[in-house]
Amino acid sequence: MTSRRAFIQQTAWAGVGLSLLSASNVFATAKEKVRLGFIGVGLRGQNHLELALKRTDVDVVALCDIQQRMMDAALQLVKESGKPSPQIILEGNYGYRKLLERKDIDAVIISTPWEWHTVQCLDAMNAKKWVGCEVITGMTVDECWQLVDTSEKTGMPLMMLENVCYRRDVMAVLNMVRQNLFGELIHLQGGYQHDLREVKFNDGQKPYGGGAEFGAKGFSEAQWRTQHSVVRNGDLYPTHGIGPIAMMANINRGNRFTRLSSFASKARGLHEHVVNVGGKDHPNTKIDFKLGDVVTTMISAANGETFLLQHDTNLPRPYSLGFRVQGSKGIWMDVNKSMYIEGQSAKPHQWEEAKAWLEKYDHPLWKKYGSDASGAGHGGMDWFVLNAFVESVKRNVTPPQDVYDAVTWSAITPLSETSIAQGGTAVDFPDFTRGKWEKRKNEFALDDRY
């Protein structure tokens, strides 16, 4: 019983040399600076903007949004940075196309509502821009295919800015996976378990809480994100959970997802929240939210691993992405901050604190850039994901998370919707690489470059 995965793992590491070789080729055409445009400078876009403004290898040349309030906040960040004023585009939903017309822009960062991602990514690639897009790239399987087809046709890379792949503990565990501490990977878990009730409802002034409003009467994410909970039932936000474990299991690189089944619980949390915050006569108490409070998804992979994802955003609960990485020699879980490695952990059948393991296997990227990332959003991981995108553009290399990852991770949402609508029926997972997964190599975070 040979281990196909171990083989792939070795070749992935062996690929470092190859990758350095190709890197030296592209350095001939490498840029020193990236000229960036921002499509969407709401709260998330402002996070990216602030990090970009701190970089000496980025020029922020244009900002686009549809709301004066958000643009004012973004311009304040520019002012504080002392950098030159960018072009300001405030011309409604399709104003971003004006930004894309500028030939001097290399790349765009898209941080808009999910439903705008596909069209904006497509337009940007067709305009020959590199695309760094916030998570959820493709709300339907058809949109996912459009993104793949357009990236392949135009030759323009799309990187989904999935930051959790760069979380410090996650990268240490990736390091452990690659050094075979867990043996052959068997089962992996992740999810998005985050009480978003005060994100989905607010008072129309503050971004978080204080009211039971959403849509036109809400502010920030409540303006658009909540509507997805009204009309859709599926794992609406799979990428933070699946991205890191997909990378560990070499999905799209010698492995691929094959089948998926999802179950959704009843929907109670959002209604109860509206009643509690807005009162029993609030108009939003009449809404029948379709999104089940807890959505559970199982996925199988070509190399025999199973994946479990949980989406849980409507109930009172502490935050947890629920990671579990389990192989033939050991297991890590983040909810109890624990590790067990056979033959190495102090006592058989006993958890030990993960802390010492995570420090010992701290990833080279974090060792090198941890101080640069310090203070950046979400514990520093936001710095790494933007850095990876900027470095990819500069070096003219495919981003470490590419278009196939972007759509594979995002497609979990529509696939889970289909499965749930069909009573949990298992559905086939599309192969967005069209067979290329068999020979592709994993180059994500192979060393300390980006």
Add this chain to the structure above:
Amino acid sequence: MTSRRAFIQQTAWAGVGLSLLSASNVFATAKEKVRLGFIGVGLRGQNHLELALKRTDVDVVALCDIQQRMMDAALQLVKESGKPSPQIILEGNYGYRKLLERKDIDAVIISTPWEWHTVQCLDAMNAKKWVGCEVITGMTVDECWQLVDTSEKTGMPLMMLENVCYRRDVMAVLNMVRQNLFGELIHLQGGYQHDLREVKFNDGQKPYGGGAEFGAKGFSEAQWRTQHSVVRNGDLYPTHGIGPIAMMANINRGNRFTRLSSFASKARGLHEHVVNVGGKDHPNTKIDFKLGDVVTTMISAANGETFLLQHDTNLPRPYSLGFRVQGSKGIWMDVNKSMYIEGQSAKPHQWEEAKAWLEKYDHPLWKKYGSDASGAGHGGMDWFVLNAFVESVKRNVTPPQDVYDAVTWSAITPLSETSIAQGGTAVDFPDFTRGKWEKRKNEFALDDRY
């Protein structure tokens, strides 16, 4: 949006009065002593025997097994107890039928290999014995139906001796569920995550480890349990995980399971273990174990809850039944020993230690009998499950876990096998109550009686 569950919950508590009333009726026919026969006195049967011998309300009148070594150990227990010597039956696989012929036996405790449970339960009920059977009652859906039909036809109750329903923390959480601390239940998890490699393989002398033998060359559970991992792929041991959470969600009592889907990972753990322990040339290295190392199962329920079960017995990992009980107001998880109850926990979005909650809501049964149970197997819960069976026989009342629970929990195995064999297809869950679930009341552990 009224809560059907809250209604059922209230009526379940209201049912206490009714239950006392019927109890007073049956006291007319209550027995002071139960005359018990033991079918199977291997290691598990010896646990039950030892507890039975300590009771003043039980006479142990016959023991049956197929192995002299196990019988000798059982008789040593009898001797140490100072109780009268029981009849000894050592007459091969069907010797138990001789035990069932005795008219003076009220009830039997069955602790034999899984594959013998159904026929022995059927024979015992047909012989008009109360049946307390170790877990897994019915290895196929057809066997489950046979058990239901025979119990209904003969009027003889079958209680599966699922001890984890009586675990102290589980009962405290059940108490919290009934006092509405979690609000309306939304999602529940459990499982059997226990590294059984040294149970499945031993040296033929010791029950645990020391070799790579099983079947005819193994000893104790390895003689029969391991073979299930050779030929079956499914959640082979669902009852410890599902029993407690099914009771909390009133399954078969105002609620029922509706659909199930299972995914299995690849199988690596047992082969690697045989190689590590027996060497790469050991004959058992040639076996192709069918059981996936991690089997994940989702189940939906009529009242809209979702359930997640995990079976994980082939890999190095710390023991955990992986319980999670989540409602509209709070969540408990056992792997991180944590609780969060909205508005009551100290800090929003922060776990707190479950300990104080579990002590505060310690179940009345544990308060009353905790000292009796002290020292009994599996942290005391073995005492409670035997006590519940003996008390049910004495009072002539349906056991708190009845034949419908026994087969509903056990049927998860064959249903998961079917689902996995069909690529994760969701399958319908049979209604073993034939509609009675709608009106049945939950009488499990309603007070401090049994």
